[in-house]
Amino acid sequence: MEQNNLTVWQFFVLTMSFLVGTSFFFSPGGLIAVAKQDAWIVPLWGGTAGILASLIWLSLARQHPGLSIVQICTKVGGKALGGVFALLYISYFIQLSVFITRNLGDFMKQTLMPMTPMTVFHVMFLFITGYAVIKGIDTIARSSELLFLVMAATFLFIFFFGLTEWDWNRFQGSFHMEVWKTMKETRSIFGFPFMEALIFQMLFPFIQTKRKKTFILAIVVATVMLSITTLFTIGVLGVTRASHDTYPLFVIVQEIHIGTFFEHLESTIALILLAAIFIKLSIAYYCSVLGLCQLFKFTSRFWITLALSLLISGLALGNDNVVENVEFSKKYDFEYTLLYSLFIPCLLLGVTWFKRRHKPKTAGESSP
Structure with a gap:
């Protein structure tokens, strides 16, 4: 397939953009509806769980250098059972692209x-991301570098002017949540976005230096940024408004007015969201295609990419409306993601250690 390597900066940008790009828009409202004024704390424990899970993924990658999670499955479990696990991961990447x-x-x-x-919308966006997938990970990484700077500048602009509506009184009643109950009701934060970072086990072979530090640092930065965004949303909109809006950050942008010159900036923030979705979808889409090529030994990505675009576009129409999508994520996303992010990696890691400890000694290693 590809021999391209990612730089440390490109890997950092891809990881952080994947984690925070869409969660900026979709997560705060649901978290605030449950945890109220303390919602900004929830991403902190979600990110902590993500870091602990990443240690498992990095350990598995270190045991099998140069291999993706699909290749590790077939190596550890064999062509039959390992192939089943590999197909499960590919199906998960496709489902993530659908979401x-x-x-x-x-x-x-x-x-x-x-x-x-x-x-x-589906067909037009999949056409663009499909082209990026065909061109390869290097194209996706370079595009992400450019788009990341644009997104960062735009978010700083929003935060700066949104602070004019900040009110500390909106935090009255803080630190009264029931931790265990809140953690249970907001468990979806573990799945989206932090456990989804498991997908980078497909990209670990492309980063050769400082992989562990870069990956963990990106998760830490994403955690802090999501927490600050949630805090910002509460301070600007308040708990009641923020918890009843599907896209509270978009509402904040709609209400930003700078004289009579800067008005109706929501179309601009929509473009930034599209850039964030492009990065995340490109990574998930690319990993789906790459996994199929590795498992079935395809040498060209073109026809696989084309076929998957039709499949993803069709499956994306499975829910009737956004409410069904949100409810599924709230009730099942954590449990669904747990299988791929923890159970199977721990099983693969355990089998790897067992095989190495009970590996038969060669003639030169046998005792006299």
Whole structure:
């Protein structure tokens, strides 16, 4: 397949953009609805769990250098059982691409173009990301470097001018949550976005130096940024408004007015969200294609990418509306992701250690 290597900066940008890009828009409202004024604390324990899980993924990658999670499955479990695990991971990457595509369609239809069929958004965006997937990880990484700077500048602009509506009184009643109950009701934060970072086990072979430090640092930065975004949303909108809006950050942008010159900036923030979705979807889409190519020994990505675009576009229409999508994520996303992010990696790691401890000694290693 590819021999390209990612730089440390590119790997950091890809990881952090994947984690925070869409969660900035979709997570704060649901967290605030449950945890109220203390919602900013929830990403902190979600990120902590993500860091602990990443140690397992990094340990597994260190035991099998140069191999993706699909290749590790077939190496450790054999062609039969390992192939089943590899297909499970590929199906998970495809399903993740479906979720991201559906989030795009829901956002565009609900906020900007309500009369446009959702399939139009899906097909147009999958065409763009499909082209990036065909060109390879190097193209995706370079695009992410450029888009990351634009997104960062835009978010700083929003935070700076949004602070004019900040009110500390909106935090009255803080630090009264029931930790265990809140953790149970907001368990989806573990799955989205932190456990989804398991997908980078497909990209670990492309980063040769400082992989562990860079990956963990990106998770830490993403955790802090998501916590600050949630805090910012509470301070600007308040608990009641923020918990009733599907996209609270978008609402904040709608209400930013700088004289009579800067108004109606929501179309600009929509473009930034599209850039964030492009990065995340490109990574998930690319890993789906790469996994299929590695498992079935395909040498060209073109036809696989084309076929998957049709599959993803169709599956993205599975839910009737955004409410069903949100409810599924709230109730099942954590349990669904747990299988791929913890159970199977721990099983692969355990089998790897067992095989190495009970590996038969060669003639030169046998005792006299």
